[in-house]
Structure formats: C-alpha cells, structure tokens
Amino acid sequence: xxxxxxxxxxxxxxxxxxxxxxxxxxxxxxxxxxxxxxxxxxxxxxxxxxxxxxxxxxxxxxxxxxxxxxxxxxxxxxxxxxxxxxxxxxxxxxxxxxxxxxxxxxxxxxxxxxxxxxxxxxxxxxxxxxxxxxxxxxxx
Amino acid sequence: xxxxxxxxxxxxxxxxxxxxxxxxxxxxxxxxxxxxxxxxxxxxxxxxxxxxxxxxxxxxxxxxxxxxxxxxxxxxxxxxxxxxxxxxxxxxxxxxxxxxxxxxxxxxxxxxxxxxxxxxxxxxxxxxxxxxxxxxxxxxxxxxxxxxxxxxxxxxxxxxxxxxxxxxxxxxxxxxxxxxxxxxxxxxxxxxxxxxxxxxxxxxxxxxxxxxxxxxxxxxxxxxxxxxxxxxxxxxxxxxx
Numbered sequence: 001x002x003x004x005x006x007x008x009x010x011x012x013x014x015x016x017x018x019x020x021x022x023x024x025x026x027x028x029x030x031x032x033x034x035x036x037x038x039x040x041x042x043x044x045x046x047x048x049x050x051x052x053x054x055x056x057x058x059x060x061x062x063x064x065x066x067x068x069x070x071x072x073x074x075x076x077x078x079x080x081x082x083x084x085x086x087x088x089x090x091x092x093x094x095x096x097x098x099x100x101x102x103x104x105x106x107x108x109x110x111x112x113x114x115x116x117x118x119x120x121x122x123x124x125x126x127x128x129x130x131x132x133x134x135x136x137x138x139x140x
Numbered sequence: 141x142x143x144x145x146x147x148x149x150x151x152x153x154x155x156x157x158x159x160x161x162x163x164x165x166x167x168x169x170x171x172x173x174x175x176x177x178x179x180x181x182x183x184x185x186x187x188x189x190x191x192x193x194x195x196x197x198x199x200x201x202x203x204x205x206x207x208x209x210x211x212x213x214x215x216x217x218x219x220x221x222x223x224x225x226x227x228x229x230x231x232x233x234x235x236x237x238x239x240x241x242x243x244x245x246x247x248x249x250x251x252x253x254x255x256x257x258x259x260x261x262x263x264x265x266x267x268x269x270x271x272x273x274x275x276x277x278x279x280x281x282x283x284x285x286x287x288x289x290x291x292x293x294x295x296x297x298x299x300x301x302x303x304x305x306x307x308x309x310x311x312x313x314x315x316x317x318x319x320x321x322x323x324x325x326x327x328x329x330x331x332x333x334x335x336x337x338x339x340x341x342x343x344x345x346x347x348x349x350x351x352x353x354x355x356x357x358x359x360x361x362x363x364x365x366x367x368x369x370x371x372x373x374x375x376x377x378x379x380x381x
Contacts, residue, residue: 035229035347035348035349035350036224036227036228036229036230036261036347036348037346037347048228048294048295049184049294050180050184052184053179053180053183053184054179054183058180082161082162082165085162085165085166085169086165086166086168086169086172087169089166089169089170089173090169090172090173090176092173093169093170093173093174093177094173094176094177094180097177097180106295107261107262107295107296108295132162
C-alpha cells in the first residue's frame with residue numbers, strides 16, 4: 001500500500017470517526033435523545049456517568065481528537081504523522097476502555113460507540129502507525 | 141547527483157524520526173492513554189447519580205390518587221407513562237416535565253396520569269417497581285416514585301437498598317412504611333412487577349420514559365415526547381378530540 005493510499009485511507013477513517021463522534025455529540029445534547037432504550041442503546045450509554053469527564057462529553061473529546069488527526073494528516077510533516085499516530089493510539093486504548101465499560105459496567109451497548117471502538121479507532125491506529133514505517137530505523 | 145537505482149528506497153528526509161523516537165512516542169501515548177482513563181474514572185460525571193434532592197420538585201398534595209392513577213378519575217384523557225425507576229431519563233422527565241404536566245393538566249383535572257412499569261434495566265428496577273406498586277396500594281405511588289427518582293443512583297449500582305427505600309418511604313406523609321415493605325414482598329405485587337416488562341413490550345414499548353394517551357375507552361396510542369411543548373401539543377390535541 002503506497003503512502004498516498006495510506007494517507008487517503010487514514011483521512012477517510014478519521015472523517016468517519018468525526019462523523020460518528022459528531023452524531024454522538026449531537027445525541028448527547030439533543031432533547032429528543034433523552035430516553036433509556038430497552039436492550040441498551042446510545043441514550044443509556046450517553047446518560048451514564050461515564051459519558052462525561054469533568055463535565056466534558058466523551059463524544060466531544062472524540063470529535064476534537066478526530067478533527068486534530070485530520071488536520072495532522074493534512075499537514076503531513078513527520079512530526080504530524082507521529083502526533084497523529086500517538087493520538088490514534090490513545091484513541092484506540094481509550095476506546096477499549098469505553099468498550100469494557102459498555103460491556104461490563106453500564107450493561108448497555110451503543111452501536112455507534114461500538115463502531116468507533118471496534119472499527120474506526122483500531123483502523124486509524126493501524127493506518128497512522130503504518131505511515132511511520134518509512135522513518136523506522138532511519139537516522140535523524 | 142547520481143540517479144537512484146530502480147527499486148531503491150527514497151531517501152529519508154532529515155526531519156524523520158528514527159525508530160527509537162517512534163517507540164518512545166508510542167510508549168508516551170500508552171502512558172497518556174492510561175492517565176486519561178485514570179482521569180476519566182476519577183472525574184467522571186456524577187450526572188447519573190446526582191446528590192439526593194431533599195424536597196419534592198412537584199407538589200402533589202390535594203390531587204386525588206387511586207392506586208396507579210394520579211388525578212381526576214373521570215378525566216377524558218389519560219396520560220400513561222411507562223418508566224423504569226433506574227432510568228436516568230425517567231428521573232429527568234420527573235424533574236423537568238412532570239411538574240408541567242401536573243400543574244397544567246392533572247391538578248386542573250383535565251388529564252389523569254397513569255403509571256406503568258417497564259423495569260428492563262436490571263433486577264434493582266424490578267425491586268424498586270415492587271415498592272412503587274406497593275405505595276400505590278396506599279395511594280402514594282406518585283409521591284414515592286418522585287422521591288425515589290430524587291435519590292436515584294447509577295444503573296445497576298445496587299442503590300435500591302432496603303435502607304434507602306425505608307428512608308424514602310419515611311419522608312412521605314401518610315405512608316405506612318411497614319405495610320409498604322410487607323406489600324412489596326407479597327406474591328401478587330411480585331407477580332405484577334415480574335410481568336410488567338412483558339406487558340410493556342407487548343404494548344410496543346421500547347424504552348423509558350414512554351408515553352401513551354388514552355381517550356375515553358379508546359385504545360391508547362403512543363406519543364413522542366421530548367419537550368414540554370410536545371407534551372402540551374399531544375395533550376391539547378387529545379383534549380380537543
């Protein structure tokens with residue numbers, strides 16, 4: 001896979017992540033979403049005490065992170081690639097934590113959160129990490 | 141400058157990090173993620189478990205109650221609410237919209253409010269529902285459920301303890317706490333609470349709070365309620381039928 005293809009794929013995945021995080025941000029604040037859904041759901045997950053950190057919605061954090069990664073992909077200097085990969089790795093690990101919360105603590109699954117935690121965050125972490133391969137082992 | 145041989149790697153620009161830098165950066169990212177998770181756990185919102193509110197957010201004194209129905213028994217329109225005592229959205233409704241419904245429709249006698257349970261979140265939902273139903277036997281269901289929401293904890297956190305239920309019950313004037321506990325343990329109440337989820341699902345309820353409007357003897361119909369204005373529109377529409 002060429003670096004150009006990797007860059008395009010990473011940008012698309014980050015865009016998808018921003019879209020999902022954007023939807024979840026909207027759902028977090030929208031009046032119409034205030035309902036607990038049988039069998040679990042985004043509303044239950046988003047109403048949980050874990051949906052916010054010090055009053056800031058986790059969805060907002062995700063949205064900001066994806067926008068920053070998109071900007072870094074656009075910048076494309078090596079420091080930007082490295083930063084994007086670091087943010088994506090943090091996102092992957094934090095997504096795993098959120099997934100564990102949904103499965104074992106909140107007892108509700110939010111399908112959009114799941115899409116982010118299982119597909120988008122891992123894909124972005126892999127793609128951004130692969131973009132560092134040319135620098136691997138090379139002297140500064 | 142010598143031409144590159146076919147297949148040779150493109151020279152790496154001088155600003156590219158070496159492997160050690162990448163490893164260090166990834167280690168820092170793992171550390172940052174661990175720190176973020178720690179911070180998230182420590183500073184998680186307590187929006188799901190607000191501090192108990194000492195006084196009722198709505199005044200129900202003087203409004204007739206008969207078991208699960210609040211308000212004028214002869215009202216043409218009945219607003220049916222399906223709720224789970226553990227559902228934070230039900231708590232939000234009880235705090236934000238329920239006072240409007242009571243003040244504008246139930247107290248004037250144009251609409252009666254019927255409580256139905258949909259205890260799907262967990263075993264504590266069923267336990268809390270048993271006590272809500274038991275409070276209904278003393279015509280104090282609406283005060284009890286309102287007080288319970290004010291003391292609501294996190295979903296399936298084990299907050300529905302006998303001590304909490306006793307404390308909540310004891311603040312309701314005229315409620316016999318010992319009778320409440322014996323009624324809540326009765327076979328008939330247990331059966332009703334256990335059957336509540338199945339009945340709600342059979343009625344098409346998918347979440348809580350869910351609202352239906354019943355006009356006279358007609359079949360109840362579902363209404364979408366996300367704001368006070370939507371609730372007013374739905375009830376005014378039903379009253380004009």
